[in-house]
Amino acid sequence: MKPLAVFYILVFYIFIQFCWWAYLLVDLNKEVYSHKIENVSLRNPQASLQKGQDEMLGKLHKRWIMIGGEGIVFLSLLVLGAVKTHKAFKKEVALSKRQKNFLLSVTHELKSPLASIKLYLQTLQKHDLDKQKQQVFIENAIKDTNRLNTLVENVLTATKIESSSQPLFFKEEINLSDAINDIVTKYSQSHANKHRFETHIIPDVHAIFDRQALSSILINLLENAQKYSEENTLIIVSLQVAGSKIVLHVTDEGNGIADDEKSSIFEKFYRVGNEETRRSKGTGLGLFIVKYIVEYHNGKIHVKDNTPNGSIFEILFNK
Numbered sequence: 001m002k003p004l005a006v007f008y009i010l011v012f013y014i015f016i017q018f019c020w021w022a023y024l025l026v027d028l029n030k031e032v033y034s035h036k037i038e039n040v041s042l043r044n045p046q047a048s049l050q051k052g053q054d055e056m057l058g059k060l061h062k063r064w065i066m067i068g069g070e071g072i073v074f075l076s077l078l079v080l081g082a083v084k085t086h087k088a089f090k091k092e093v094a095l096s097k098r099q100k101n102f103l104l105s106v107t108h109e110l111k112s113p114l115a116s117i118k119l120y121l122q123t124l125q126k127h128d129l130d131k132q133k134q135q136v137f138i139e140n141a142i143k144d145t146n147r148l149n150t151l152v153e154n155v156l157t158a159t160k161i162e163s164s165s166q167p168l169f170f171k172e173e174i175n176l177s178d179a180i181n182d183i184v185t186k187y188s189q190s191h192a193n194k195h196r197f198e199t200h201i202i203p204d205v206h207a208i209f210d211r212q213a214l215s216s217i218l219i220n221l222l223e224n225a226q227k228y229s230e231e232n233t234l235i236i237v238s239l240q241v242a243g244s245k246i247v248l249h250v251t252d253e254g255n256g257i258a259d260d261e262k263s264s265i266f267e268k269f270y271r272v273g274n275e276e277t278r279r280s281k282g283t284g285l286g287l288f289i290v291k292y293i294v295e296y297h298n299g300k301i302h303v304k305d306n307t308p309n310g311s312i313f314e315i316l317f318n319k
């Protein structure tokens, strides 16, 4: 906060200096004009003193208006500049805090699935487990690998978004209905033990899209739906056509998102709540990537409240 305090002291100093110089200028003008009036009356004592004074006073008032006008413009620019700088500074501070949290959580997110995969493999190697137990261990290790995979994919995509000047996605005409069905089926098969999944997808909706990107959108939204809702609740993916729009919904019955957080959650590294009290794991990259991909395909995304509780992520594309 120190640099901001120095900045405000400077702005305050400029303001005081400005008022002081404005006062001096007005005062100086007054003096000059009174000397001029004296001069006129000395050089031409017959001339009407009143007329000369009125003329000079008119000119003096015009000068004051000019000084006042310029002062208002200058002060407005000063206030505007100060407000903009303050906002930019606050934004930078928040971003760097989020970046720090991101590094902490990414390290944790990388380490914990790796540790548990190692443990599963070591147990399988050392103990002669029955087939059923082996299967459970292998499934758990696959889940952890999937988690790692999503994390690495997200970090890579976010880096590419920031640094690449080349197109990131390969757009082609795809059967959106089949592709979504496919992704959700595969996803729900590997996560069905914790949540119930439902799809309402109208058949044969076609769109120009990158397959990998579509998968990234759905996996991120489905993972969030799971992460932020209780086990055994319902997650619905629906694809509908409304007029000229293709509408994709991912609905959950979780905690929901407060109205004042609804636009921030799409920012890079943004996570609701504070680091100390937050229970869920994450990096704050998922929705940033989802939004980027949706907009890259000329779509729009927003989040609405589900009733009685939970969230609906709504994505709209042109047909």
Ligand code: ADP
Pocket (backbone or CB within 6 Å): 220, 224, 225, 228, 252, 254, 255, 256, 257, 265, 270, 271, 272, 273, 281, 282, 283, 284, 285, 286, 287, 288, 311
């Ligand atoms: P991450 O899940 O890794 O924290 P995201 O960018 O995917 O990052 O999400 C940003 C934030 O939005 C999350 O931290 C969470 O607070 C909130 N959020 C996202 N999806 C949901 C959801 N389905 N229900 C409730 N909150 C959500």
